[in-house]
Amino acid sequence: MKPIESLIKDNIKSLKPCQHGAEVHCAAQESGFKPQEILDFSSSVNPLGPSKKALDAIQEAFVEIVAYPDSNSNVLRQTIAGHLNGITKDNIVVGNGSTELMYLFAEAFLKRGEKALMAAPTFGEYERAVRKTGESVKFVRLDKSFQIEAEAFKREMTGCKLVFLCNPNNPTSKLIPKDNLTDIIDVALSQDILVFLDEDFLEFVDDEKNRSMIPQICKYPNLFVLRSFTKIFGLTGLRVGYGITSKEIADVLHCTKIPWNVNCLAQAAAVVAIKDETHLQITRELIKKEKVWLQTELSSIQSFSFTPPDANFFFIDIEKTGLTANALKHRLLKQGILIRDCSNFVGLNEFYIRVAVKTHGENMRLIEAFKRALKPV
Ligand SMILES: Cc1ncc(COP(=O)(O)O)c(C=O)c1O
Structure with missing residues (x-):
């Protein structure tokens, strides 16, 4: 051998x-x-x-362990959509932690020879997700105050297939100014570049509602916004996260993912946690x-x-x-x-x-x- x-x-x-x-x-x-x-x-x-109510829901869901979970997390997607204006279940895809969705996104969209752009420093799984596909990563260094230099980022973006952005960014704990963010997404749209925007920590930010790009999903068919039940919801070990995007992109990721990717306890807990x-x-x-x-x-x-x-x-x-x-x-x-x-x-x-x-x-x-x-x- x-x-x-x-x-x-x-x-x-x-x-x-x-x-x-x-x-x-x-x-x-x-x-x-x-x-x-x-x-x-x-x-x-x-x-x-986590919420006590979510923990109770997990216990109640123990009886479901004998069966396969709902492969497409329908109830959870419906519940998440119910919390967001103008968003339907078809715009939502649920992952085994939000990390799974980074890997699915790169796998579904990066064709041979295509590049993904991201800031440095930022969350390391974007790079791994891209490298796992065999394609390459381009980094744009943050400036001295750990902010994205929008002009440099837009320049480097040209010719890339997709960009990863993290708002607020890990590890720097900095928000991307809203004007810079929309400017980057506008330019990306005009160049057919996909934007994977990680808002996993945004629920800890005071003016979350103003800062989030979820309400802009209809305006930007190139945008995928990431959220997680790991951070503010504290369901860390259960592994459940979600993305909000166009129906077209959500459908692609539903075809790309493995079946039964989110277990029944995680689905049950998330449905209750989001309401608490x-x-x-x-x-x-x-x-x-x-x-x-x-x-x-x-x-x-x-x-x-x-x-x-x-x-x-x-x-x-x-x-x-x-x-x-x-x-x-x-x-x-x-x-x-x-x-x-x-x-x-x-x-x-x-x-x-x-x-x-x-x-x-x-x-x-x-x-x-x-x-x-x-x-x-
Ligand atoms: C910015 C960011 N996004 C995503 C994740 C992973 O989240 P999840 O537990 O939902 O996979 C992390 C984990 O540290 C993170 O820092």
Whole structure:
């Protein structure tokens, strides 16, 4: 038998293993803490967890486990559409986490030799989704304040088949100014370029409704807007996300995906979670208050540099601490706290970290741990 390596397709051979935040199990092994003892600031999800009503719905759905789930998540798509003006179930596609939809989009639309454009730094799965198809990626560096330079982005966009945008962006926690965003989508439309716009963190932003491009779906047949039940809804481990787009694009992705991609418990929980306005409101108020508190506390650490975040996480330049992100991460892990070392994001050096906004007691522990970790030894 030939070595397995010689049998792998070239585009698959060049893939590297996924690396993200929330590596709680690895962190537990390394630190000696139990996974449930680790305070995870590397994953920017609802610190209150999911809605109680969604958890009850999961229990009620246990009886459905004996059967296949609805392959096209019809009830969930109908429920999501009911929450959005002018959108029908035909405009919605549901994925196994919103990540599945990135991969489906690239797989469905990138033909041989075509390129996808994205910012650097941004969420790493867009690049992997493109590379998995065997096609190539072009990056446009964000400017010094970690904003997209619209002119440069539009210039580089010419000749690309699709662009990935993240609003607000991970890991920088910055919104794309609305004028720049619509300008980029307008130019893309005029050049037949598809736009995959990730709004997974937008529900944490104050003027979400004004910022979202979902109401523009009818105007832009080239636009796909991504949302997730992972972030504000806190259904992280269940894996469910969705896209809002034209019926044509939704139909293509329904044909591209595997059957039964979203399990019955995830569908049942998401249907209830999206209706629990009270839980969302409590979460937003908590995040708003804690962001202000963390902003003050983090600013008092002289060796940290950052600008106010738009999303529910802080992106911090720690170069002045004299430590790399990896070294600081390990000092915090000794205290049972996990942060995101951002050095594997394209376009960043080894001096950036990302921390989520959590509950007050947890945020206090983070600040104390930072201060301890930064004390001269
Ligand atoms: C910007 C962004 N989009 C999408 C995802 C993945 O979300 P999901 O859990 O819905 O696959 C992440 C995860 O960190 C993210 O940061």
